Amino acid sequence: MTVKEQQSGVWQSERRLTAIARAGLSAPARQALVDQQITFETSVLDYGCGRGGDVTALTGMDVRASGWDPHFHPDGALEPADVVLLTYVLNIIEDPEERRHALDAAWNLAQNVLVASTRLSWERSKVKGAEFGDGVLTSRRTFQHLFGASELRAYVEDVTGVRCVSAAPGIVYAFKRDEHRLSFLARRINPAFAWLESDDAGSAIAAVVDQTEQRGRIPRLEEMPGQMTELLAHLSASQLQRLVRTSADPEKVAEGVKRSTLATLLFLGVELFNGRGPFSCLPLSVQLDVRAFFSSYKEACARADRLLLKLRDDSYIRGAMSSSKVGKLTPTALYVHRRAVDLMPVVLRLYEHCASIAAGRPADWTVVKLRHQGRGVSWLDYPEFDSDPHPRLKTSYMVELSTLKTSFTSYEDSTNRPLLHRKHEFLAPDDPDVPKYRRLTESEIRAGLYENPHLIGTEQGWEAELRRCGRDLRGHRLVRRG
Structure with a gap:
């Protein structure tokens, strides 16, 4: 491409080359199913469906799905649907005005919710090419504008004019009605208690x-x-x-009153962070909780507002972390296992939820890290936490709340991955695995393995300390090295 062609603004990329053949559902479609945005009762339109993999998969699940694509399915019907998928479309459009028009067109076709997804800026190393416009031009003449996670949410909000929710990194929900957005938040923040089975x-x-x-x-x-x-x-x-x-x-x-009161405050705090709606838009269960546990909606909102303001108070956050009955507290942060996050003080749960609404919580994570020096949340994935006595870190996804900037790090190809010690400290005291993990920690302390804590945080350092102390691990048992 010549400089003259770039400046003329008439150049079109080879967008069709970015369409891939899928054996199953894409991550955004799968997330929408998990979040009950796509159900057997909803109709789905895949706007810019590429080769139509999601449409085929959803149809095979008896979901009413159709698709349209300017190259592969130009004859597809562009009719309104309950759910419109805009899957990895915005990032391949090199013209900012056309990109905005595509988002606006998909939004106008959505009757309940638009699911917009893009590739993210941390994938830059995987995209080979030269800078062009606000993105990258590859040797195949394809284009990629890689979004920041919070940038995508802000962009969709700007075009649609509604408050959006980050369902996962790179996946944003834009709801047509506040009631639908708040119902989604209520399910995510305070899942309903399961009913006991009844036959009489x-x-x-x-x-x-x-x-x-x-x-x-x-x-x-x-x-x-x-x-x-x-x-x-x-x-x-x-x-x-x-x-x-x-x-x-x-x-x-x-105890139920206390639990529901705190849960309602948590929901209202997140609701304020995401844009508060009128009382009539709240899910019925939340309305009934407000009436049961507060003198008025105004009083409930005032208490939730004060709770949200506490997130700015360093001493209050440090106090909440110190008093938390779950998690491992370090000089800079609190680390809590996924199984124990709901047992954190409500202000810390609010802290984590605000980060997830702003930039998305990843699907795979094991431990959440809440910083008390500054405001940042990291979701850490240790896939072998339960089976490995010292699990290795696979990925880390971090959100900086002051700027809403995100970063992602993968350790899959690292030869010296970070690993965990004292696993019992990340869990609730009554977790059934705690005694086994604590016994291992105590035996490692007696063997002198923690005498040099600055050395044992990575695979190579830990292996060196095991050799120095003449020890080895068999499952969650420490044995003498033969």
């Missing part, structure tokens, strides 16, 4: 009692599974309430 009136009443103890309030009929309402149809509302009140454990109900 007695077991149905026991299930309502269990829900009351979990939630701290008696659930409304509208919140119950359909079969449950049929089994309880012979009881009036007052009769059911009387039966539940006499059967429920007061101490468990009190």
Whole structure:
């Protein structure tokens, strides 16, 4: 390409070459299924579907899906759908105005939610080519504009005019209605308690009692599974309430009240961070929690606002980390295993959720790192945490909350990966694996393996200390080296 062609603005890239044949669902389509944005009841349009892999896979799952692509499927029907997928389209368009037009066209076709996804800036090393415009031009005449994770969310918000949610790194949801956005947030932040199975009136009443103890309030009929309402149809509302009140454990109900109050504050805090809507847009369960546990919606919002402001207070965050019953506290951060994050103080859960809404929480992670010096969240993936006595770090994804900049590091090809020690400290005290992990740590301390803590943080350093101390590992047991 000549300089004259670049300056003329008429050049078109070979976009068709970026379309790949998929054996299964793309990551954005899979994420939308996991998040219940795509269901058997929704219609799906894949806008810029390429070779149509997602359409084929979704259709095979009995989802009503169709696709359109200017090269591979130009005759596809461009009709409105509940869910519109815009999968790795924005990053291959070299003309910023055309890129914006494509996003706007997909948004206008979405009736419930637009799922927009792009390649991200940390993939730059994989894209070989020269700088061109606001991206990279490859030798195959394809173009890539690599987005930052928070940049993508801000870009979609700018074009659509609505508050968006980062579902995962490089995947953004734009909802047509606030009710849909808030319902998604509610499911992600405070998943509903599972109902006990019921096949007669007695077991149905026991299930309502269990829900009351979990939630701290008696659930409304509208919140119950359909079969449950049929089994309880012979009881009036007052009769059911009387039966539940006499059967429920007061101490468990009190714990449920505390749990639901904090959960509601967490949701409202995240809602403010993402853009607060009117009370009528809240999911029914959240509305009922507000009425049950607060004097008014205004009071609940005020308390949530104060909680959100606490994120700026270094001493408060450090105090919350010090008082946390779960996690490993270091001079710079708190590290908590995925199984224990819901047991952190509510302000720390809010901290992690705000980062995930801003730039997306990765699908694969094991330990979350919350910095108390500055505001940053990292999701660390140790795939062999349960089986390896000292699991190796595979990937790290970090969000800087002050700037919303993100970074991603892969250690898969490293010959000296970071690894973990004292695994029990990352978990809740009552986790069933804690005794086994603690016994290993105690035996390693007795053997002198932790005398040089600055050496043992990587594979090579740890192996050198094992040799020095004449020890080896068999599973989660420390043995003398033969």
